[in-house]
Amino acid sequence: METPLRGHMHPISSLIREANSIFSKMGFTFASGPLLESEWYNFDALNVPKDHPARDMQDTFFIKDEKEAVLRTHTSPVQVRFMEAALKAGIQPPYRVIVPGKVFRNEATDMTHEAEFFQIEGLVVGPDVTLAHLKGTLSHFFQELFNGSVEIRFRPSFFPFTEPSVEVDMRLTSPDAPEKLRGKWIEMMGAGMIHPNVLKNAGLDPAKYQGFAFGMGLDRLALLRWGIDDVRYMHSGDLRFINQF
Amino acid sequence: MLVSKHWLQKFFETPLPESEALGAAITFHAFEIDGINSKDGDDIFDIKITPNRGHDCLSHRGIAKEVSAILKIPLAHDPLSETPVLAPVTDKIKVTIEDADFCPRYIAGYIKGVSVGPSPEWLRRNLESLGQRSINNIVDATNFVMFNIGQPVHAFDAAKLAQKDGSYSIAVRAARAGEKMMALDNKEYAFTEAMSVIADAYADVAVGIAGIKGGMPAGVTESTKDIIIEVANFAGVPVRRTAAALKLRTDASARYEQVLAPTLASFGMHLVAELIQKIAGGEVVGFVDMYPAPQKEMQVSVSLEKINNVLGTSLTGAEASDVFMRLGFAYKEEGDVFDVIVPSERLDITIAEDLIEEVVRIIGYDKISETMLPPLDVVPAINASFNATEHAREDLMARGYSEVYTSVFAEAGERAVLNKVDSVLPFMRTTLVDGLTEALKKNMPNKDLLGLKEIKLFEIGYVWKDGKETLMLGTVSEKEAVKEYVLEVMAADSYEVLPLSTATNYKPFSKYPYMVRDIAMWVPASTDAQVVMEQIAKEVGELLQKISLFDRFEKGEKISLAYRLIFQSFDRTLTEVEVNEIMAKIAETLKAKGFEIR
Numbered sequence: 056m057e058t059p060l061r062g063h064m065h066p067i068s069s070l071i072r073e074a075n076s077i078f079s080k081m082g083f084t085f086a087s088g089p090l091l092e093s094e095w096y097n098f099d100a101l102n103v104p105k106d107h108p109a110r111d112m113q114d115t116f117f118i119k120d121e122k123e124a125v126l127r128t129h130t131s132p133v134q135v136r137f138m139e140a141a142l143k144a145g146i147q148p149p150y151r152v153i154v155p156g157k158v159f160r161n162e163a164t165d166m167t168h169e170a171e172f173f174q175i176e177g178l179v180v181g182p183d184v185t186l187a188h189l190k191g192t193l194s195h196f197f198q199e200l201f202n203g204s205v206e207i208r209f210r211p212s213f214f215p216f217t218e219p220s221v222e223v224d225m226r227l228t229s230p231d232a233p234e235k236l237r238g239k240w241i242e243m244m245g246a247g248m249i250h251p252n253v254l255k256n257a258g259l260d261p262a263k264y265q266g267f268a269f270g271m272g273l274d275r276l277a278l279l280r281w282g283i284d285d286v287r288y289m290h291s292g293d294l295r296f297i298n299q300f
Numbered sequence: 301m302l303v304s305k306h307w308l309q310k311f312f313e314t315p316l317p318e319s320e321a322l323g324a325a326i327t328f329h330a331f332e333i334d335g336i337n338s339k340d341g342d343d344i345f346d347i348k349i350t351p352n353r354g355h356d357c358l359s360h361r362g363i364a365k366e367v368s369a370i371l372k373i374p375l376a377h378d379p380l381s382e383t384p385v386l387a388p389v390t391d392k393i394k395v396t397i398e399d400a401d402f403c404p405r406y407i408a409g410y411i412k413g414v415s416v417g418p419s420p421e422w423l424r425r426n427l428e429s430l431g432q433r434s435i436n437n438i439v440d441a442t443n444f445v446m447f448n449i450g451q452p453v454h455a456f457d458a459a460k461l462a463q464k465d466g467s468y469s470i471a472v473r474a475a476r477a478g479e480k481m482m483a484l485d486n487k488e489y490a491f492t493e494a495m496s497v498i499a500d501a502y503a504d505v506a507v508g509i510a511g512i513k514g515g516m517p518a519g520v521t522e523s524t525k526d527i528i529i530e531v532a533n534f535a536g537v538p539v540r541r542t543a544a545a546l547k548l549r550t551d552a553s554a555r556y557e558q559v560l561a562p563t564l565a566s567f568g569m570h571l572v573a574e575l576i577q578k579i580a581g582g583e584v585v586g587f588v589d590m591y592p593a594p595q596k597e598m599q600v601s602v603s604l605e606k607i608n609n610v611l612g613t614s615l616t617g618a619e620a621s622d623v624f625m626r627l628g629f630a631y632k633e634e635g636d637v638f639d640v641i642v643p644s645e646r647l648d649i650t651i652a653e654d655l656i657e658e659v660v661r662i663i664g665y666d667k668i669s670e671t672m673l674p675p676l677d678v679v680p681a682i683n684a685s686f687n688a689t690e691h692a693r694e695d696l697m698a699r700g701y702s703e704v705y706t707s708v709f710a711e712a713g714e715r716a717v718l719n720k721v722d723s724v725l726p727f728m729r730t731t732l733v734d735g736l737t738e739a740l741k742k743n744m745p746n747k748d749l750l751g752l753k754e755i756k757l758f759e760i761g762y763v764w765k766d767g768k769e770t771l772m773l774g775t776v777s778e779k780e781a782v783k784e785y786v787l788e789v790m791a792a793d794s795y796e797v798l799p800l801s802t803a804t805n806y807k808p809f810s811k812y813p814y815m816v817r818d819i820a821m822w823v824p825a826s827t828d829a830q831v832v833m834e835q836i837a838k839e840v841g842e843l844l845q846k847i848s849l850f851d852r853f854e855k856g857e858k859i860s861l862a863y864r865l866i867f868q869s870f871d872r873t874l875t876e877v878e879v880n881e882i883m884a885k886i887a888e889t890l891k892a893k894g895f896e897i898r
Contacts, residue, residue: 062702062756064693069801072690079795082676085683089769090708090762091715091728106537118728119716126717149676157708157762161721170721171708179673186660187612187671194670209665210328211657213350219657221665222332233805248610251653265610281806292704292739292757294750295809300801 066277066300067173067289071155074175074273077199081192083151083177088133090157094123096132101216102252116161116170126159129270130176131216134249137178138257148264149181155273166285173273173289178249180259180266186219186248189267193223193246200280203229208240217247217268233282241279244271301349303363304429306342307448311364313376319343322367329370329661331357342429354558356645359450369626369662378628379449380645383563384570390586391467393528394501397590398473402496402535403510405562405591406472407569409529410458414438414582416524423579437580438520438527441572443551450645451531451560451568452552454508456518458526462502468528469501472510481506482516483548495542498530511539511556512548529576531569533562562595563644595644602652604636610656612671615663623662624655684789685771689760691790692773694798701756701775706735708762715764728764732774733782735759740776748816749845749866754778760787810870814845815879819886820862822896825854829861832890836863839886843867843874860898 064072075085088096098110118124133154141150154176162168179188190207197205206228209221224240227233246269251261274286281300288296309316316322323333323345331353334346349357356362361379368375386407393408418424419440427434427443434440442453461468475491482488489509491497498508500518507518511534520527536559543553566589573584604617617636624631630641642649649655660668693703709717711734713727720726729735736759743755756777763772774784823832829849837844844865851862867879887897 060700060752062697062700062758064697064801065703065705066801066803067705068693068703072798073800075686075795076797079680081673082678082680084680085686087683087685091764091769106540116720117718119718121715151673151676151680161719163721183609184673185610185612185671187669188673190668191670191672195672207670209668210332211330211350211661211665212332213352218651218653219660248653248656251651281803283806284808290705290707292706292735292742294702294704294743294752294755294757295746296806297702297704298750299806300803 063298063300070273078153083153086137086152086154088136092127092132097125097127100135100256101131102250103215116159129158130154130156130174134178135257142258152178169286175271175273177269180264184266197225216250216253218250220247244269301347301358302430303345304342307360307426308364311375314373325370330366352648355647358555361449380567386587388586393588394469395588395590396471400592403472405533405565407531407565408588409569409573410585411582412526412585414580416522441575445568445572451564453568453572454514454530455520456528457520457524458528460518461500464502471499471501483513484519489546512543512553513550531565533565561645598642601639602655607656611660620659623659682792684791687792688787688790696758701758704739704757704759730763730765732759732772732784736774736776736782749814810868812873814866814868817865817883820898822858825857839889
């Protein structure tokens with residue numbers, strides 16, 4: 056019998072495989088958590104107050120007749136879930152975790168926005184994890200992923216679950232970078248030092264431990280990496296798209 | 301928030317840098333900038349104030365203070381530098397606050413004998429630069445103070461309020477169910493008991509929606525002579541809820557939503573009373589300041605050691621104290637600990653980490669080095685579920701299956717989404733079957749285009765069934781029905797090294813239908829099939845989507861070559877006629893080379 060042509064992997068799956076391989080060499084564990092989340096893990100535990108606008112009906116999908124149940128709006132709930140589970144198993148920091156997975160936003164879809172999309176979360180906790188480690192880790196990740204010289208920079212930002220909070224921009228500088236991207240600063244993700252309340256909510260003593268966290272859209276990363284022009288292909292199931300990868 | 305550079309400049313004696321440099325300073329030390337627009341000789345900055353800085357930075361003064369700290373240029377004058385004394389106190393206005401949690405502070409100011417008229421040129425220009433309409437000198441003065449220091453201000457026409465024994469009575473109270481008021485936007489609003497109004501207590505009518513908008517019943521007009529000014533503090537959450545419920549979000553409500561410091565109110569009253577007297581005349585009768593629980597001073601401490609431990613820096617005490625000084629924070633330095641007294645409008649600073657953020661953003665994130673994490677002595681645990689998905693994926697791809705992700709939303713299911721924007725597919729799926737069936741159907745017509753003999757698909761994804769969230773694997777192909785099963789975890793000691801996508805660039809595909817044509821010919825044995833293919837491709841040009849040699853055999857001195865051509869346009873549906881014409885042209889070209897078309 057003739058061997059069939061090899062099928063194609065979804066670009067997001069390839070990115071997750073690659074990210075896991077880069078991060079696992081830096082000691083990161085792959086963690087996951089439920090997509091249908093509780094408001095506690097999705098918001099409260101992450102220091103997002105009850106009356107925060109993001110908790111309004113507009114942005115979050117709620118579940119009928121299930122109080123407190125939401126479709127997670129980010130991969131960050133796994134931060135607290137992971138730390139709690141580790142402590143329960145008697146494992147103290149250091150923790151190094153990545154969480155790739157699907158997330159949801161209740162918004163109209165267009166070429167750059169989808170109601171369901173993928174994120175990758177990163178979490179590092181220890182007695183002496185610093186903002187400089189965050190910069191070093193992300194810089195290394197992008198250099199591996201884009202196979203060449205990459206610069207990153209931080210800009211001030213705000214997230215309830217990190218303090219200080221930063222936006223992370225990236226710039227590809229090698230001459231063989233795609234022309235559309237070469238030399239241009241591109242906003243990649245939000246990040247920062249974990250807010251002490253988040254550590255507390257997970258059961259850790261913020262006087263003893265600190266760390267950083269980051270969250271990045273994988274769909275957007277795929278768009279940049281391969282020059283994809285419409286994010287809606289990701290869930291289209293269309294092989295004219297998928298078989299290019 | 302829109303910020304006028306011209307307005308900002310008034311806070312400084314030294315000229316501000318060029319707009320591009322000023323924009324960069326703000327971007328890298330404070331806030332993202334959405335754009336800078338030139339307008340009538342001024343540059344207007346559209347600044348994205350983060351939610352933690354709505355307390356102080358939805359104002360020109362707030363941005364000026366930031367610029368002063370970032371660029372290390374002193375503020376020539378700071379309207380918030382010295383707490384003003386509001387004198388004299390008057391008994392002509394009574395103020396009652398029903399709920400001090402909703403309204404921690406309410407200052408009323410009574411000014412008699414103003415002349416309402418057009419605003420002076422500078423004031424009109426300032427407001428118009430922000431896209432605001434100049435109304436009259438009184439209303440403009442209240443708006444100016446709001447855009448200047450971030451404190452909303454409102455003016456009532458005193459003559460339209462009821463009087464008793466020569467005095468007025470203002471109440472901040474819950475609206476009554478069904479209570480209505482015509483607001484200054486000429487629209488009538490109906491309230492619920494969850495909303496709060498400003499009422500003329502003697503007449504018992506609403507004259508304003510607390511923290512949101514003034515009412516027509518006491519609006520300032522051309523004929524207004526005596527005014528009562530309101531500078532108050534309202535709680536953020538109820539104002540936000542009321543504004544949302546009434547679909548009436550105003551510049552005032554947007555500021556209260558962010559929560560303002562009660563201390564700001566006296567500055568606002570002082571500034572607006574002064575400005576009104578300057579541009580509209582009148583005489584201050586006096587003020588009433590209801591402020592039952594004055595805001596407490598916030599003190600936050602941080603050690604230099606902690607700053608450096610969090611940031612991974614080796615800053616000196618002098619560098620940290622320089623930041624506090626530039627920000628105008630009062631502090632004491634004891635040992636290596638800084639005890640900082642936070643300016644009252646900076647409600648965002650409550651813990652040591654907040655001070656660390658102030659230090660790092662002012663000195664600049666570019667000063668943070670890139671440090672690799674030290675190696676760990678433990679091997680990271682293998683995720684058995686991810687390991688299982690990776691193995692399943694490899695196995696299926698080797699068997700010719702391609703991976704799809706379809707939506708988790710479905711027509712039917714056990715658990716419904718409460719608030720789907722479009723109300724289509726309102727359930728969480730219970731199966732992968734529907735998504736895979738649909739995907740198969742969608743891909744079938746594209747088989748030739750894809751160069752596939754058979755469409756084979758798989759999906760690894762979650763379903764919500766029997767009250768559980770379960771990871772499933774589903775497959776489908778033309779020849780077999782959809783199958784799905786629970787993906788069992790697979791423990792391992794390490795991950796296998798598996799291939800990644802080798803794609804370098806995605807090529808957009810046409811959304812228009814394609815057409816398939818075959819052409820076969822006899823050619824001499826010495827002919828290179830690849831060269832023939834290139835000749836055909838050149839002849840067709842950009843309408844050729846794909847060409848492949850699908851058959852080749854030899855007979856004596858001759859070879860038979862058969863090519864399959866796929867035609868497709870990026871901007872239209874091709875017609876039979878034009879494709880046939882192209883095929884005829886190809887045939888002629890090939891014949892001219894001495895090939896025999898079969």
